[in-house]
Amino acid sequence: MTDASRIRRPGPRLEEVARAAGVSRSTVSRVINEEPYVSTRSREAVHQAILTLGYSPNQAARTLAGSRANAIALVVSEQAGRVLSDPFFAGVLRGVHAELSGRRVQLVLMMSQQGDEQDLISYLVGGHVDGALVISLHGRDPLPLTLSEAGLPLVVGGRPLAGKGVPYVDSDNFNGALEAARHLVSVGRTCIATIAGAKDMAVGMDRLSGWRRGMVEAGRPADLVAYGDFTPESGAAAMRDLLDRNPGIDGVFVAADIMALGALQVLHAHGKRVPDDVAVVGFDDLVSAATSVPPLTTIRQDVEQLGRTMTWRLLGELAGEDGLPPSLLLPTALIKRASA
């Protein structure tokens, strides 16, 4: 970026608007920022001048002078390729955008990769954004803590394993899983297993805890656990493992629909009818959960709402509101379909 981008874009400056409207810079600035203490007369003159001159304020100057960027970052700390096609990401993005619309806040999308973490941190802390939303954390990613300690307002999507005290928003994975477990019990299943998510992710741990709680409160053993990594293949492998360990399984809670799809195939291959022989409950309510064979009973989480809530929480903090909840859990809902 050298030559061409150096050409200064023309367009009028605040000064010229002021002259055209017959007022001072300060007054124009007040109008633009919708501050009080401007006479209707001045206000209209300024609006008129802005319109006729086609003025648009220089954001960099506003940021520099006002030490406010009017932008927030959405930081995706994961391999870009994997995340972008993920409906979770798309849903959050939709929510963030919905919450942002109408406000004059821009969204900067950043993806951390191996190696450029320092660049990312330096950019975020460099004052180009007012705050950050961080999603898709692996394991004990130190990023939230680092950013938080650097004084950057942030909200994490999904409970971070590292970084206590950092505000986050998450689906209520524990209670969702608990509801799934209760549902399996309530439809008369006696030998209930679970396919849990990765052990190094909070979402995996919380859903496993919920299932365990459900088993314990029903007086059932809570040891039929296999682990996957949120892929259909891992779900299939875990299902095979479970059937090997106990062929009498008649109910299984799978901690993610994407794994449940793999599990369904394995059950089919083993001649198990769903839900007659084995009842299956998933989690997430993916689009494909409704069209799987059989359609999947699952726990719905509202990812768009997650994005909205994260954004709301961040903007609230930036606005200096007090009484904001440190962290939030969003309710989930049992969606009954054919598989359980």
Next chain:
Amino acid sequence: MTDASRIRRPGPRLEEVARAAGVSRSTVSRVINEEPYVSTRSREAVHQAILTLGYSPNQAARTLAGSRANAIALVVSEQAGRVLSDPFFAGVLRGVHAELSGRRVQLVLMMSQQGDEQDLISYLVGGHVDGALVISLHGRDPLPLTLSEAGLPLVVGGRPLAGKGVPYVDSDNFNGALEAARHLVSVGRTCIATIAGAKDMAVGMDRLSGWRRGMVEAGRPADLVAYGDFTPESGAAAMRDLLDRNPGIDGVFVAADIMALGALQVLHAHGKRVPDDVAVVGFDDLVSAATSVPPLTTIRQDVEQLGRTMTWRLLGELAGEDGLPPSLLLPTALIKRASA
């Protein structure tokens, strides 16, 4: 955004780095911008000072002083909700990000909605970004032309119907469709129809033209055309329409896989076997094209490459390179599966 965000983030300034390194501001600036004419001694001293002080440059100040934002915008001019879950968008985003990685250029994601177009334009032209990538255009959207006339470097994804002279990158829809048509001819189909995309989108028109060319060069009539709007439902409706008009159809080129999925269902419902009775060729090579029943023969377009190429073209322009092609068409590939 008032109170909290006004707190000036601490951290050292360029000035302090200069003092710590025992050099001037100018020298520090040169080191940061990797300019020549700095002694190794100074350079190392500055690097050391930056590291120990944890200095990170203020982007707003750089932008203001240098009239260069080090950021580009990805503008999605469509309803946010629809686009974000679209694999096309995800693919482009992945490509853009891949091409950007390693360079110090940030990506600002913007979605235009009804009404806030003026805000969007004012932001883009306001100097907060150096250039823009614009995708997902409807009909004769005037946005590219407007931005281009405002002097903003931009590259459009997909041939824009309005705005000649605006550089764009697109898949070679014409030749892709031509290849599809030729394939249908080559597998011995004699009565070949097409389900075209929306008439107000270049992608729809170009694919239709390609199919027409294929029909004409094979000496076939090119009048079995029905239109859809890139939804499965519209594909189904168009297929029904075509079968009504000519039950003897034995080949159909569907201008988008998403519509082909709907068409397949209709063919099945009408008792037509695919490909025995009717051969079907799609376009796009969606993930679900490989798993449809039967798996869909289709024309693959590389959307990630599209994103990469757009970005490369824009960055090239920003760097003042000359000899850049005004516009580019990316090759497509016939993927043979079971449906044709």
Next chain:
DNA sequence: GCGGTTTCTGGGAGCGCTCCCAGGTGTCGG
């Protein structure tokens, strides 16, 4: 009518950087 308050206005001083220019120091050829 006068102090006190509220409303409104303008100018000055930066925000933290990059660019430009002036000048210093070294190296080389004549």
Next chain:
DNA sequence: CCGACACCTGGGAGCGCTCCCAGAAACCGC
């Protein structure tokens, strides 16, 4: 030994805005 030309360095002047302060004008009640 001196000019020419590299190389390297520092300071000043902004970039275009917002904030702060001082002050003018309008309004109030007693």
